Amino acid sequence: MTNVKGLWAFIGALVLLLLAVTWAWYQASGKLQPAAIVGDKTISNDEYVTALKQKFGKQVLNDMINREVVFQEAKRSGITVDPKQLEQELSQIRDSYGSRTDSEFEAALIKQAGTTVEALKQEISYQILLQTLATKDMTIKDEEILKVYNSRSDRYTRPMQMRLGQIVVASQKEAEQVLADLKNGADFQTIAKERSIDEDTAVNGGDVGWVSIKDNRLPDEAKPIVEKLEKDKYSEAIKIEDQYVIYKLTERREASQRTFEEVKDELRREIAFAQVESLDVVLERLRKSVGVQISGQMPH
Template identity: 40%
Template sequence: MKSGWMRGIIILLVFVLGLSIGYFLPDRKEKMDVPVASVGDEIITELMWLNQLKEDYGEQVLQDMIDRKVVFSEANRLGITVSDKEIEQEIQKMRKAYENDEQFLNSLKEQSGTTLEQLKEDMRYYLTWEKLATKDVVVSDPEIEEYYNNNLYLFQEPEKVHAWQIVVSTEEEAKQVIRELEEGTDFSTLAKERSMDLLTANQGGDLGFISLNDSYFDPSFLEVAFSLKEGEISSPIPVEKGFVILKVTEKVKERIIPLDEVKDTIRKEIALSQVPSLPQVLDQLRKQAKAQILINDNGK
């Protein structure tokens, strides 16, 4: 999923809410001439702001609106749909790159300025576009099996553990946390109360599933995590911020993902390799729909 599409959604919202109101309601244009920011004695008005957005991103947003209309109209004509389940499956693939849901959502907001709902809409557009591109391609089961057997390394999942952490500043504090845990205090409760790592503290210390080759963590940290048994709590581990107490709640052995779990993904990959590039497909759809931008560079 390209981040440009995500940014386009946000720009589109501002554009539609601001400019459409401004140009269709006679008295709105005057109301838009109100300050939204100041730099010393200079004022930036809402109208100036929106006009700048139009100048910088207007054509990009308009083209995105056209492309979405073209894709969804053609899909509707052909009876092609994308289910909520398909969208969720794709989002779950993206989530795997993050430690937990909160980190995933924060990354969406910080890197592309989008929300989960906006991502879902972008995903529906992209998957519909893919389905249109591959609608006439037939991929047989033997082709899928051959691809799977020839590319087993692509479907290898490393050993993983579900780890939880509490980060404190001193070794003495870490030992105190361990004593409280041994006395029966809930790990997640202590993480929320004591852990200095605010991102995981809010999740009760949940780091999610981590693998032994995870570059995000120090090798010594990973060594301890993978040496623990399920339910076991570590001794204090020195880290840059202080000391960590780890707990492992689940261990998953290394495996090759079964063909049944990746069959649809392989089918799509093979189909996409047999059609023109997605931008070429979109260009064909635009021509077929006689889609065009009716304004010039000056917006007239």
């Protein structure tokens, strides 16, 4: 789990946990109100929860058991998640959202993935611990790890990133007035909130978030101009289609490269994990080690 696509692959698993929370909420709410009313037909909470259990119940329960098994076995084995790796994985997702602040990242996760930052951290931790438990007895030579690292050097390079603000107006005359006001000391964020016609960024004082020069959110016309901006400086008005945009550079992160030593353990686990037996077999072995008993069934 070392790239954004890989992370998205398991975000879907969080839906199962959300379903479990939904069951608990409806059970806790009792029979105060129906789940829905369709014409003259009432769908009760009991009917709704029963349908959920029939369709997703086994999958949700197994998912919850697997997580608990992994966390317990990791604790018993003295295996923990490196906070730096957790933050690195989280940072990749945050960058993919172009999130401006922690609260905006949280809001974007809730809206687009139906989860929270805390739940995402738990999911990342689960995946890391599962991979570690599944591969802890496997040996991968440093030479093999280094070969893979060298073949993927671009994967461990973070390009230069810029945090931009923008003011978008409809005409050249408006753009000239904005520039005049800025030169006279007007506050960029205040103007963005009051005059920018881009609603998504205007509400945040024009803040676009972090972008790289290759980011599709940055129009081609703007790239050569904003790339040369100095911190806290703003551009001239740039005509983009039928609008005019003034950018401001608020922060800059220079390009960086994660070293081999920084990613060696992560890569070792990834290479080994690709060689493990069926994940179902791994989880079944962990279940037997911890001990699992499902209501009405014998321990297994």
